[in-house]
Amino acid sequence: MSTLSQLRQLEAESIHIFRDAVSQAQNPILLYSIGKDSSVLVRLAQKAFYPGRLPFKLLHIDSTWKFREMIAFRDRFCAEQGLDLIVHSNEEGRAAGVNPFDYGSRKYTDIMKTQALLQALRQGKYDLAFGGARRDEEKSRAKERVFSFRDKHQQWDPKNQRPELWNSYNARVNPGESVRVFPLSNWTETDIWQYIRVERIPIVPLYFAAPRPVVERDGQWIMVDDARMRLAPGERPVERWVRFRTLGCYPLTGAVESRATTVEEIVAETLQVRVSERSTRVIDHDGDSSMEQKKREGYF
Amino acid sequence: MSDIGSYLDEHENKNLLRFITCGSVDDGKSTLIGRLLYDSKLIYEDQISALQDDSEKCGTTGAGEIDYALLLDGLKAEREQGITIDVAYRYFSTPQRKFIIADTPGHEQYTRNMATGASTANLAVILIDARYGVVTQTRRHAFIASLLGIRHLLVAVNKMDIGGYREETFLTIRQTFSDFARRLDIPDIRFVPVSALKGTNVSCRSPELTPWYTGPSLLEILESVDVSQDVNTHDFRFPVQTVLRPHLDFRGFAGTVVSGAVAPGERLRVLPSGKVSSVKRLVTADGDLERAFAPQAVTIELADEVDISSGDMLVHDNNLPRVRDRFEAVVIWMSEIPLKAGSHYLVRHAGRFVKARVAALLYAIDVNTMEQSEVAELPLNGIGRIVVETTLPLYVDAYAVNRATGSLVFVDPLSNVTAGAAMITDDVFVDAQTPRAVSDAATLIRDHVERREFHWETGLVTARDRLVRNRHVGKTVLVTGGSTIAVQTFGKELEQRLFRLNLNSYYLGYSSLSRGLASDVADIRSEHDAQIRRLGELSRILTDAGLIFITALPEADRYTVERLKLLSQPNELLTVELGGVGDAVRGAAITLDERTPLAEGVDAVLALLADNRVIPDYCI
Numbered sequence: 001m002s003t004l005s006q007l008r009q010l011e012a013e014s015i016h017i018f019r020d021a022v023s024q025a026q027n028p029i030l031l032y033s034i035g036k037d038s039s040v041l042v043r044l045a046q047k048a049f050y051p052g053r054l055p056f057k058l059l060h061i062d063s064t065w066k067f068r069e070m071i072a073f074r075d076r077f078c079a080e081q082g083l084d085l086i087v088h089s090n091e092e093g094r095a096a097g098v099n100p101f102d103y104g105s106r107k108y109t110d111i112m113k114t115q116a117l118l119q120a121l122r123q124g125k126y127d128l129a130f131g132g133a134r135r136d137e138e139k140s141r142a143k144e145r146v147f148s149f150r151d152k153h154q155q156w157d158p159k160n161q162r163p164e165l166w167n168s169y170n171a172r173v174n175p176g177e178s179v180r181v182f183p184l185s186n187w188t189e190t191d192i193w194q195y196i197r198v199e200r201i202p203i204v205p206l207y208f209a210a211p212r213p214v215v216e217r218d219g220q221w222i223m224v225d226d227a228r229m230r231l232a233p234g235e236r237p238v239e240r241w242v243r244f245r246t247l248g249c250y251p252l253t254g255a256v257e258s259r260a261t262t263v264e265e266i267v268a269e270t271l272q273v274r275v276s277e278r279s280t281r282v283i284d285h286d287g288d289s290s291m292e293q294k295k296r297e298g299y300f
Numbered sequence: 301m302s303d304i305g306s307y308l309d310e311h312e313n314k315n316l317l318r319f320i321t322c323g324s325v326d327d328g329k330s331t332l333i334g335r336l337l338y339d340s341k342l343i344y345e346d347q348i349s350a351l352q353d354d355s356e357k358c359g360t361t362g363a364g365e366i367d368y369a370l371l372l373d374g375l376k377a378e379r380e381q382g383i384t385i386d387v388a389y390r391y392f393s394t395p396q397r398k399f400i401i402a403d404t405p406g407h408e409q410y411t412r413n414m415a416t417g418a419s420t421a422n423l424a425v426i427l428i429d430a431r432y433g434v435v436t437q438t439r440r441h442a443f444i445a446s447l448l449g450i451r452h453l454l455v456a457v458n459k460m461d462i463g464g465y466r467e468e469t470f471l472t473i474r475q476t477f478s479d480f481a482r483r484l485d486i487p488d489i490r491f492v493p494v495s496a497l498k499g500t501n502v503s504c505r506s507p508e509l510t511p512w513y514t515g516p517s518l519l520e521i522l523e524s525v526d527v528s529q530d531v532n533t534h535d536f537r538f539p540v541q542t543v544l545r546p547h548l549d550f551r552g553f554a555g556t557v558v559s560g561a562v563a564p565g566e567r568l569r570v571l572p573s574g575k576v577s578s579v580k581r582l583v584t585a586d587g588d589l590e591r592a593f594a595p596q597a598v599t600i601e602l603a604d605e606v607d608i609s610s611g612d613m614l615v616h617d618n619n620l621p622r623v624r625d626r627f628e629a630v631v632i633w634m635s636e637i638p639l640k641a642g643s644h645y646l647v648r649h650a651g652r653f654v655k656a657r658v659a660a661l662l663y664a665i666d667v668n669t670m671e672q673s674e675v676a677e678l679p680l681n682g683i684g685r686i687v688v689e690t691t692l693p694l695y696v697d698a699y700a701v702n703r704a705t706g707s708l709v710f711v712d713p714l715s716n717v718t719a720g721a722a723m724i725t726d727d728v729f730v731d732a733q734t735p736r737a738v739s740d741a742a743t744l745i746r747d748h749v750e751r752r753e754f755h756w757e758t759g760l761v762t763a764r765d766r767l768v769r770n771r772h773v774g775k776t777v778l779v780t781g782g783s784t785i786a787v788q789t790f791g792k793e794l795e796q797r798l799f800r801l802n803l804n805s806y807y808l809g810y811s812s813l814s815r816g817l818a819s820d821v822a823d824i825r826s827e828h829d830a831q832i833r834r835l836g837e838l839s840r841i842l843t844d845a846g847l848i849f850i851t852a853l854p855e856a857d858r859y860t861v862e863r864l865k866l867l868s869q870p871n872e873l874l875t876v877e878l879g880g881v882g883d884a885v886r887g888a889a890i891t892l893d894e895r896t897p898l899a900e901g902v903d904a905v906l907a908l909l910a911d912n913r914v915i916p917d918y919c920i
Contacts, residue, residue, distance in 0.1 A: 002561075002593050003528055006316040006398040015597035016556045019541035020651060023610050048554070048597070050585035052546040135389045142388040142403075158386070162718040163412055163634050165419035167556075168648050168709045172716040186400060188391045194308045264304040271304075 007191060007198075011044065014183040016167060017146060018048035018130070021181045022055050024171035025128035031117075032058040032085070034070045034077075035247045036203045037132035037184060040192055042083065043201050044183060045130070056130075057084040059120055063112040064094055065249035067225050073204045086124075090116035100251045101230045109252075118154050121178065128171055128179045136188045146185045152176040190267065197263045207266065209243040209258040220254030314393060317522060320402045320417040320450070322441040323427030328458045332427065332496035333390060333403055336519065339503040340392040387417045396523040411444065411667060411681040412634040415721060418448035419707070422527040425454045425518070430469050430493075431462060434476045436668045442477075443670055446484035447630065447683070447723065449703055451530050453481075453489040454521055460510065461495035467512040483670065485700075488525070492518050531594055532702045536560030537621065537695075538614040539650040539704075544599055552583055552599035553608055558650070558704035560616075561593035562600070567617040570608055571695045574820075576617055577604040594704075611652035613695045621695040621705055625744070626659065626829055628725045629699075631678070631686050635712060635719035638677040639684070645719060649694050649708040656710075657744055660687040688722065689744045699723035745866040752840075753870065766846035772803050772915040774843030776868050777905070780856040782878035782894065787852035790878060793902050795850050803915055805848040808838070832860050836867025843871035848914070861887065874912070876905055 004012065022028055030045060032038050045054055060074060078085040090098075093111045100108040121129060135141050145161050147169045162170055171179045184192075196203060214221040215235050222229075223244075224237040229251060231237070242255035243266070260266045323329035390401040402417030404410070418424060424445040428438055445453060457473050460466075470493045481489055492501055493510050500506040503519045516524070537559045544552040562568070564579045582589040583599040592598045600614060608614075615621060633639045639658060647656040664675040664684040678684045688708075699706030710720035767773055777794065779787045791807050798805035810831070817838070818831040835851060842849040853860065865873045865887075875887065878901070879894030890908050892901045909915045 002591070003315060004596065005313040007312040009316050009595060012556065012595050012597040016541070016595075019554055019556075019597070023541050023651065047585040049542075049544060050599070051550060051552075051583070052544045136391045142390060143386045161386070163416045163721070164718075165416050165709060165721045166703060166707050167420070168651075168707065170648060170709065170711050170716070170718045172646070172653070172711060174716060177716075186389070186391070188393075190308070190311055190393075194312045197308060198312065264308070267308060268304045271307075 007194060010187055010191060011047070011195075013167070013186065014044045015048040017169070017181060017183040018045050020167075020169055021128055021130065021147070021171055021179075021183075022049075024169075025179075027124070027126050028056040028128040028130065029086075029121075029124060029126040030054070030056055030058045030130040031132070032060045032074075033132060033247075034060065034066070034074045034204060035132070036196060036201075036207060037134065037192060039077070039201050039203050040187075040195055041130065041132040041184060042081065043195075043199060046081070054083065057086055059086045059088065059124070059129075061113060061116045061120060062087050062089045063108075063116065063249050064089055065100060065112070065228075065251060067204075067206055067223070067247065067250045067253075069206050070204055070247055073202075077202060086120075088116060088120035088123075090119060099228070100249060105252050108249075112249075121154060126178060127173055128181060130181050130183060132184050133182045134184050134187050134189075134192075144182065144185065146182055147171055148180045148182065149173070150178045150180060154178065156180075189270070193263055193267050193270075204247060206244045206247055208261045209241050209265075210261075211239045212242050212255065213237040214240050214242055214255060221257065222253070223250055223255055225250040310395070311393065311398075314396070314398045316398050316400065317423065317525070317527060318400045318402065318421050319423040319425060319454075319522065320404055320414070320421040320445070321425045321427070322404055322414055322417075322445070323458075324429070324435070324437045327427040327429050328496045329403070329427050332425075332456065332458065332494070332502065332518075333401060335496050335499055335502050336399075336401075337390060337392050339499070339519070340394055387413045394519070394523055399522065411440070411683070412632060414441065414444050415448055415632045415634075418445055418450055419703075419721065421448075421450055422530055423452040423454060423522070423525060424450045425456055425522075427456050427458050427496075428473055428477070430457050430459045430473065433469075433473050434480065438477070439480060439669075440667050442481060442484055442486070443667060444632075446486050447632075449699060449723070451487055452525050452527065453486050454518065454525075455489065455491045456496075456518055457491065457493045458496050460493045460500060461498050465493070465500075465509050467510075470513070490515070490521055492516070492521065494518055532559035532704075533593070534560055535619055535621070535697060535702060536562050536614075536616045537650070537697070537702065537705050538562065538600065539652070540608055540610055540612045540614060541651055542610050543608065550601070551605070552601050553612075553614065554597075554599040555614075555651070556597045557592050557594045559594050559702050560619075561591055562614075562616075563591045564588075568600075568602070568614045569617045569620065570606055571613045571615060571621070571623065572693065573607065573612070575604075575606045577602040577606050579603070613650060615695070621697050621702075623693045623830075624696050625691070625693040626687065626689045627694075627696060628662070629686055629688055629708070629722035630665070630725060631684055631710070631720050631722040633678045633680060633682045633684070633720045635710075635717060636680055637712070637719070638679045639682070639686070639710075639720060640677045641686075644713060646711040646713050647688070647690065647694075647708045647722075648711060649696070650705055653711070654694060655691040655713075655747075657689050658686050659689045659744075662686060685725070686722070691744055691747055696724050698726040700726055745863055749866055749869050763844075763846070770804055770846050772846075772848065773913070774846045774848070774871055775909070775914045776839040776843055776849045776851070776864075776871065776873045777876060777909075778856065778861065778864060778873055779850065779852040779876045779878065780854065780861070781876075781888070781891075782854065784854040786878055786894075787854050790876070790898065790901060791850045791852035793898055794905060797902050797906065798848055798915070801915070803848060804846060805850060806842065807850045807852075808835075810835075810851070810853060813838075828860075832863050833867065836864045839864065839868040839873065840871065843868065848909075858887070874908070874914075 090112055098108055098111045135144055145164050149162055150156055173179060213224045215237050221242050240257055241259055243258040243260060244253060244255050258269060260269050321329050321333055388403045390403060392399050402421055404414045404417040426441050455477055457470050463469050474491045493513050494501045500509050501517045503517060505517045538555050538557055540553045541555045544554050567578050569576050579600060580603045581601040582592045583601055641658055641661045643658050645656050646653045662685040663672040664678055664682055665672055667683055697705040706724045708722050709718055712719045779791045795805045795807035813835060814831055818834045839849055861875060874889045877888035877891040910917050
């Protein structure tokens with residue numbers, strides 16, 4: 001009797017979810033964040049529709065403050081893999097010069113990420129959007145459905161989610177409503193790393209340690225990625241060997257000191273450090289239940 | 301770094317156990333899960349520091365001790381209420397295995413959550429508070445676990461520390477639970493005395509505290525329980541999710557092997573078309589497979605050009621599911637709007653949506669006592685046995701043998717919410733005779749007939765032309781109500797009398813049908829329904845051809861007669877009742893006393909046909 005390893009079971013489940021979602025959707029889209037989970041998500045989508053092309057486009061919400069290396073990777077990755085990419089930014093926010101320094105992380109995130117995403121979803125009239133969220137990332141995500149219902153205002157109501165039984169998913173929506181689908185729901189951090197390792201999936205080099213110009217703020221290393229970075233009086237960038245555990249907007253993403261330049265070394269550090277990965281994201285610390293609040297508002 | 305490499309490889313190749321934890325609000329379930337996660341060293345340090353802040357705010361364990369339960373409750377509202385209101389999924393692993401926990405609430409109104417968690421679980425951990433023993437909720441949890449087909453139960457008798465780890469407490473609870481569990485269909489039940497708070501027998505055995513317990517710890521059981529026998533490895537079922545056609549030379553059917561296995565060269569049958577072909581290749585992005593088994597996701601290329609679309613099912617030619625548009629199921633209701641007989645829903649089964657009606661609500665099952673009672677409706681969290689009818693046949697197996705093809709989900713067609721989940725029962729043929737079931741079934745058949753008539757292609761010869769040539773109209777006469785011999789004899793006599801009158805009559809016996817036109821019906825249980833449908837369609841065709849079509853069914857119930865009537869439309873069915881229960885039940889046009897001589901009875905029917913202008917008066 002053959003059995004599948006747990007990782008291949010996860011892979012099969014994700015492929016099943018992709019195919020099921022596409023069979024139910026009129027106009028699906030994949031929300032691509034450039035991060036390592038997005039890389040895995042894209043690989044699984046490619047496997048689901050092999051030898052065909054992806055039956056949907058990728059959508060990247062560019063907050064205009066992403067690491068330069070992320071944008072470079074995105075364009076290279078999408079070109080190499082033959083992916084159809086849409087990039088959307090909140091142009092009103094950009095015109096108004098919204099930035100994390102003057103507006104604070106909360107307001108900036110709302111305008112340049114949440115609002116930008118909602119704009120793009122409305123404009124594209126997508127009824128289904130794939131995302132790379134995992135349930136083990138953060139407490140409020142433990143109860144997230146694989147198919148997560150969003151109302152006309154793209155909002156998530158924890159009390160109004162559909163029960164999910166077996167692997168039978170319900171993506172039916174009325175006009176204006178939509179479903180977010182998370183094929184990586186059951187993957188853990190270690191699963192992601194191992195999959196990247198055995199499948200040789202390309203990821204942004206920022207995940208690996210290198211000497212980078214950083215300043216220390218609130219106990220975290222913030223990288224000075226371009227000239228827009230505001231330095232406090234007397235603050236001087238120093239070069240440190242650092243890597244990033246998650247990627248987002250560079251002024252809001254803390255680096256950890258590290259010499260890890262391979263997946264194995266990163267995992268080795270992770271096992272020793274045991275600091276959960278989202279703790280380097282500044283927005284999670286905006287008070288208790290902050291991620292839950294952002295989700296209700298439509299943040300991914 | 302090779303040790304990390306091998307750590308990762310080992311992690312990849314672990315096998316997976318999905319389990320559900322159920323207990324009442326105060327059974328210490330969250331504490332137990334928190335303990336498992338903590339002990340498996342997957343609680344990261346910053347989560348722990350956040351936890352200590354929380355514990356001081358609202359922890360119930362007192363100062364200094366960590367409240368493991370707070371680690372789990374994700375949503376703000378429930379943290380304030382102190383109860384878990386939804387299914388939460390947790391992940392941890394040990395060197396032996398990876399685990400996915402569906403953490404479900406024990407609160408009374410949340411049956412639906414437990415069913416949701418149980419639907420994907422191999423095993424259920426049921427917590428019992430040692431101070432209170434087996435309570436109503438314990439029985440409820442065990443019953444739902446058994447209903448959802450869980451084959452392994454791990455009963456954790458918790459809070460053993462409070463009573464001083466007394467063996468009698470444990471043994472009494474074990475006995476009480478075992479007595480109760482005989483009524484359930486769960487083959488593997490184990491018991492372990494624990495204290496989640498103190499960690500007794502949770503990850504490691506604690507012989508110093510429970511010297512009388514010589515079994516494995518809770519975690520050891522979770523690591524070792526064999527679930528490989530739980531999957532259906534025998535019946536190959538492959539619902540096609542999407543058809544991949546990247547270029548003209550490739551046409552692949554993508555889906556998941558939900559049960560059984562398949563290999564190149566094997567003969568497959570396509571449902572519903574019935575076409576047969578063989579497997580050419582099992583395609584994946586990582587190369588072709590020599591064999592694909594559940595739960596692998598693959599793309600099947602067939603040897604022949606066969607028309608297949610999303611929602612069809614591929615199965616082995618020699619191992620077919622049952623093809624049903626009417627079956628019984630046990631439903632767990634999950635909507636605020638109660639389930640009522642006659643309600644319309646969409647059901648999602650094996651990856652497709654089909655319109656359905658609840659033809660009958662047979663009875664409700666009390667989740668606490670398992671007692672059955674007749675009810676008018678099934679409320680949120682209600683469990684009941686129903687008759688489901690679908691506009692298209694489903695390809696089903698009983699849930700007990702196949703979770704994937706034996707389960708279905710109800711979706712409200714207006715709001716689109718998932719309204720219920722149902723498990724198809726073993727006895728899928730339903731001979732429901734209640735008037736309600738009949739009238740509801742009728743609506744489905746009417747839909748079918750409407751569609752059929754819309755597509756009916758007429759020739760150049762009209763019914764009028766045939767009437768002029770034949771001197772009579774097409775008509776179906778159903779003879780029923782008597783013994784097999786009586787109805788057959790009567791039918792044949794009627795055929796012969798009409799024939800001698802130069803009228804075009806034709807008699808078809810039921811066994812001729814079942815051994816001929818309906819002989820492809822694979823399963824004895826669905827024979828009746830499938831044959832009646834074929835008989836109804838034949839009746840439509842032969843009356844259209846202008847014949848007087850006579851058939852005999854010894855004991856046709858009202859449901860059968862109604863179906864035949866509807867299927868014969870636009871032509872009418874005339875029912876002849878020989879003795880028996882009378883026309884009130886079957887709506888017969890004529891009821892003959894069983895003592896009526898044969899010739900006299902046939903005369904009466906001929907007179908009736910003349911009265912109804914089926915045949916001309918002058919014939920008789």
